[in-house]
Structures are given as structure tokens and as C-alpha cells.
Amino acid sequence: VAFTGSTAVGKAIARSVAGTDKKVTLELGGKAANIVFDDAPLDQAIEGIVGGIFFNQGHVCCAGSRLLVQENIYDDVLERLKRRMSTLRLGDPLDKNTDIGAINSSEQLARIKELSDIGDAEGAERWSVPCEIPDSGFWFPPTIFTGVTQAHRIAREEIFGPVLSVLTFRTPSEAVEKANNTPYGLSAGVWTEKGSRILSMANQLRAGVVWANTFNKFDPSSPFGGYKESGYGREGGKHGLAAYLKGASA
Structure with missing residues (x-):
């Protein structure tokens, strides 16, 4: 059984096949952290941030829905992002x-409106793009929340829409702690010019995929999948075949 979708449905599938000989791979929800250090290539990072959360209206499991910005470049990044x-x-x-x-x-x-309203009620500051909303259909403008803490529901729960929560950090260890403080672990992004920092962060981030100076880029020869409530098993590469082979582990 191979399933891609919400964590709640993934749990129901896992319960239904428990005790059988069926193999299961689950690619579930996410709350990815996109981490921007002060030495990052900012023009490139802004494009990665925008593509990471607003691609497909945010209807992406590995969307970069949490932006972690190093404190000393916060104002610059926010200005560039809004522009x-x-x-x-x-x-x-x-x-x-x-x-x-x-x-x-x-x-x-x-659901997007409900969680955004909760973000307002919990004290985060909302900014939405001033834009024309079409007359028919279901629309939500690209939105960012600032003043977000890890206690806010918009920083913990998957919104699955064009909504970005912005947090700050001072040190790499603080960035790792905040990025990992989630029940999910599907993906993450690191933006920095230091190769050693990229490797160090990738080793510490509890996410199935960690991108370096890019986001949401895939290679079919590389395995993709999650930790924790983002599922188990892998898609892509030789690892993605394991669950389909007799005697192989998923």
C-alpha cells in the first residue's frame, strides 16, 4: 500500500493494515523549515522562499511553510520578500x-481562513499581498505572518495553503532546535555560502530531504520521504523499490 496525503489518513491506513503481511509506504504532511543565514545569496533565497511556499497555492506536502531568518538580516529579508x-x-x-x-x-x-484567523487571535501580524481576487472560485491571497513563535498554531499545524510563518534565530543551534520542534519531518532548506555549515545542518535536521541553496528540487534517483508524522518508507532511487520486493525491508 503506497499512500500520499494527510497524516490523519495515513494513520488510519497504518491501523487498517496492522497485523497483516502488507507492506506500507506513507508520504504524509509536513511543516518544513526554510532556514536563511546572514551569508546566504539573498536574491536566490527570496526566489526559493516564494517558490517553496506559494508553488501550487501551498498545496504541497513539503512546502517551506516556516521561514527561519537569522536575526541580523530579518528586516532586509522581509522587505525583499514583500516586494x-x-x-x-x-x-x-x-x-x-x-x-x-x-x-x-x-x-x-x-481551514486556511480558520488557521489564519487563529494566527491573528494569537498575536501574530498578518500581511497579505494587495491583489484583485477573482469573482468566482476559492481564493486566498499569498500571506505571511510575522511575530510568530513556536507556540503559535500556525507554526505547528500544516495549513496546506499560501501562508508563510516567519520566525527568527541567532545561532545555528537555535535554528536546528526550532526547525526540529515539530511533529513533522518531511523536508527542510538551508541557505548559506558555507559548505561546512550546510553539511552540519543537514546532519542535525530531522527531515527526510534537506535542500541546500534551493528548495523543492528533486532527482528521481534520490530517495524521498519523511521522518516522524511525515510518514515512512521512501520513493525514488533504489530505496523506493524496497517495499515492492519480496524479502526487502521498506
């Missing part, structure tokens, strides 16, 4: 000029 977000276009996804399409259902739109 880049202001160029995004909402509209028909079949139009090649569209950047952000519609939310996939009224139910999902209601």
Missing part, C-alpha cells in the same frame, strides 16, 4: 501568466 510577493499574480491556472491559482475546495479554503 517579490507584490509581483505575484492570482488567476486562471491555465493562463501562463498566473503565479497563484485557486484553492482546491471550499473546505480547504475554510
Whole structure:
């Protein structure tokens, strides 16, 4: 049984096959941390941040929905990010000029709105792109929350929409601690010019995939999958075949 979807459904599948001889691979939810250090190539990082959370309206399990910015570049990154977000276009996804399409259902739109309203109520500061919303369909403008702490629900729960929570850190160890402070572990991103820092962070981040100076880029020869409540088993590469082979471990 191979499943890609929500953690709740993944748990139900795991319960239903428990005690049988069926093998299971689960690729479930995520709350990925996109970590930007003060020596990062910022223009490149901004594109990675925007693509990481707003691609496919945020309907991506490994979306970079938590942005961790080193404290001394926070103002610069936020200014650049808002400026880049202001160029995004909402509209028909079949139009090649569209950047952000519609939310996939009224139910999902209601969840995005609910969690965003909770972010407001818990004291985070919301900023949404000023843009024209189409008359028909389910729409939510690209949104960022600042003043977010790890106690906020928008920093803990998967929103599965175009909503980014922004946190800060001072040291690499603090970044690792905040990034790992989640029940999920599907993906993460690290932006820095130091190769040694990339390797050190990748070794400490509890995520199935850690990107360096990019985000959401895949190679079919490399395995992809999660830790913790982001699932188990792997897709891609030789590891992705294991669950389909008799006598092989998933």
C-alpha cells in the first residue's frame, strides 16, 4: 500500500493494515523549515522562499511553510520578500501568466481562513499581498505572518495553503532546535555560502530531504520521504523499490 496525503489518513491506513503481511509506504504532511543565514545569496533565497511556499497555492506536502531568518538580516529579508510577493499574480491556472491559482475546495479554503484567523487571535501580524481576487472560485491571497513563535498554531499545524510563518534565530543551534520542534519531518532548506555549515545542518535536521541553496528540487534517483508524522518508507532511487520486493525491508 503506497499512500500520499494527510497524516490523519495515513494513520488510519497504518491501523487498517496492522497485523497483516502488507507492506506500507506513507508520504504524509509536513511543516518544513526554510532556514536563511546572514551569508546566504539573498536574491536566490527570496526566489526559493516564494517558490517553496506559494508553488501550487501551498498545496504541497513539503512546502517551506516556516521561514527561519537569522536575526541580523530579518528586516532586509522581509522587505525583499514583500516586494517579490507584490509581483505575484492570482488567476486562471491555465493562463501562463498566473503565479497563484485557486484553492482546491471550499473546505480547504475554510481551514486556511480558520488557521489564519487563529494566527491573528494569537498575536501574530498578518500581511497579505494587495491583489484583485477573482469573482468566482476559492481564493486566498499569498500571506505571511510575522511575530510568530513556536507556540503559535500556525507554526505547528500544516495549513496546506499560501501562508508563510516567519520566525527568527541567532545561532545555528537555535535554528536546528526550532526547525526540529515539530511533529513533522518531511523536508527542510538551508541557505548559506558555507559548505561546512550546510553539511552540519543537514546532519542535525530531522527531515527526510534537506535542500541546500534551493528548495523543492528533486532527482528521481534520490530517495524521498519523511521522518516522524511525515510518514515512512521512501520513493525514488533504489530505496523506493524496497517495499515492492519480496524479502526487502521498506
